[in-house]
Amino acid sequence: MDKQNSRFRWVVFASVLVTYLLMASQRTAPGLITDQVMREFHVTASTIGLLTSIQFFVYTGLQIPMGILADRYGPNFFLIVGAILTGLGTIIYSLGTHEFVLFFSRILTGIGDATIWVNMVLILGQWFKVKEFVRLIGFAGMAGSLGFLLATVPFTAWIGLLGWRAAFFSTGLLLCLSGILLYFVLIKKPKQLNEPAAVKNEIRREKTLPLLRRIFSNRQAWALFFCHFGIVGAYVGFIGSWAVPYAMDVYGMTRSDASQLIMIGMIGALMSAPLTSWLSSRLGTIKRPYVVVHIGILLCWATFLLFNGRPPFFMLIILFFIIGFGYGASALTFAVVRQSFPIIDSGVISGFANTGGFLSAVLLPSIFGIVLDHFQLGRGTIGDGYYHGFITPVIFSMIGLVGVIFIKEKSQGTEKSR
Template identity: 25%
Template sequence: MKFMKELTKAEKIKKVESYRWIVWSILAIMYIFVTFHRMAPGVVKNDLQEAFNVGVAQFANIGSMYFYAYFIMQIPSGILADKLGPKKTVFIFSLLAAVGSVAFGMAPNISVAYISRFAVGIGVSVIFICLIKIQSRWFYSRNFALMIGFVGLAANLGAVIAQTPLVIAVSHFGWRSTFVYMGVAMLLFAILALIFVKDDPKDVGLPGMDELENRPQVSVDINVIDALKSVIGNKRTWVISLPYIGLYTGYVILFGTYGISFIMQAYGISKIAAANYIIFAIVGSAVSGLVIGYLSDKFKNRKIPLILCSLITLLGWILFIIFKVPQSLLAPFLFVFGFVMTGFTMCWTVGNEVNDRNLSGVATGVVNCIGFLGAAVVPVVMGKIIDANKALPEVGYRKAFMVLIVIVCVGALASFFTKETRGENIYKG
């Protein structure tokens, strides 16, 4: 502490700008685990159905248990991030995620599988919001959308691992051992977070972003009820959540629930070949987060990128499901599809900028909560439709995906009514 006091302000700023990457990187790597667990069931779909002797709808419930837990925890996660702090929150809940992953790998029946997946969902539910909170405390406001793009890159690394690499790992170790190993790895990173993550530069005697940007001091003395009333009572929160439901539900279904099985069914190809196609969409998504974030920050515009991404995503689903893209064009199509679908990252940014800066955790939690409800419910509805059309699986898939297309259409319409923030916090109280 004494050493820090002896540094000049310029030297302290330099230390903030270097140490922040250690803090951010640990949480970003942990977010890779979050998206791995989110997307993995789609790859091991047949293995899970065989292991637990269940149909498509019950398989969808295994995946949805994660999203039910995530949905339940989004608002509490925001409160914990704002009051308890990201460091303690991530450490405590990551331990639960690690135990849940190990338990899932050892599950003797479907009931234990449901419970352990729910535990994983509860455990990892806090990481994203804590990462956003860390960014708001360690990074400049002018780079917020770009940093959201980097979060998207971390997310897509997890999604990539949950595709072909997971297929290969399962073929070598089995799906059970793979999930046990992921649980152990999660435990190791939880310990790293406890040791190295700091909630704010001021925790290590460095100047905070409020001081460096000459912005109002953020208070940690937050009244939970008042915070929820503020965010939930803000109509702009709800408007930005509708495009998020459409874009993100589609993202989850393509990358983690039915994307691989639909491609296998529609094009008559193997699981590895289908997973390789999905990777093109994931790469497009990874590029998108950085490009959209950079351009949005540069031109100070949030609304136009969101509208364009929403409309093109709607068109993409129509082409993909109803008209069936030729296989020769499937790879470039999925790259573009993944790119525009990831416009949902704008929803996180806008959700923060239309709400009180003090409530960044709660605001992100509420937007996520609304969006994850769609990701939890829609796959189960689709699974029931697919099960009801077992005799004609291709017809079943197309009917099921029509449910998603309607939701994406509603989100695209809502994007026109979002508030343009020009890259600034516009909350007036």
């Protein structure tokens, strides 16, 4: 069986993307019940910020090791195990009776979640031709945005119907079943078709320390790291922890209305992933549209400061949409990786770039929670807390803009396939 010409590759594509959709939903779904967890477990905003951050901390810390392992041993096994671990972590979260159980569950979920993106990128590289990659990476990004979208109004309704514990338990069970499905799609079926699940790489393996030294001394790798730092973390970190409380505290919205507001950002991300991939392919450049996206995100976060943390409601809708649209374009980071580095390094470079994105997702919820606690302890109003909290995504976005400016790219029209 020729993988890149087989119709079965679309079964692989669909299975992997559905799993990514479900796993992505569990990055932000806990943000829907922030106030309930605070009341039920009697914890502070700082603790909630740490609870949100710890999953991203684990995810971030494992990106480079996961890239090395996936490059050396193949992506299939790690993705299957990751889906099951994410499911188990979500189930344990639903059964938690103490805050330490919640922390353990989010650590387990973070370990599982750390497997998805790097391995998915490599799997797409195995099953699809180079010319299809930029377009498909956009659809992969769209699947992640659909996952975030699922964790808004639909998951809010699911929580309202079953209660938060049953809603998370059922989602965890579905993730475990997805891991089992991936085993049949990625390993068992290819073997039946006389195609090994992972092609043994005969290229001489570079030792880990020299490989890391080479990556850490590469200017392009650092540009991608900081580019992804600015575009991912501010959005994911805020949506996953403080967006719902912000809408409820500052605008007096209900939980359902707040989740609808967030859904607007998700729709922007959903539209952006395939659109920006198509546009960059059409223009023959990734960098120019990506710079425009970063500038737009920076201006949006700065607008929150301009209006003292409470822009007019109609403007708030526009801001959430544009910020979400910018996040959807983050798949372009990995199009640059594919363009700039040989295929044997794509796993570790993708992991390094992704580390930047989710490092900021680790930092933002905790910083935001500390700022809110400071102003809630009699030193100001809750509105003051959110206003000063928005300084963090502004700074992060500035770092992202610097990163994307320093990216060097080859013309797509003259790029040779690797």
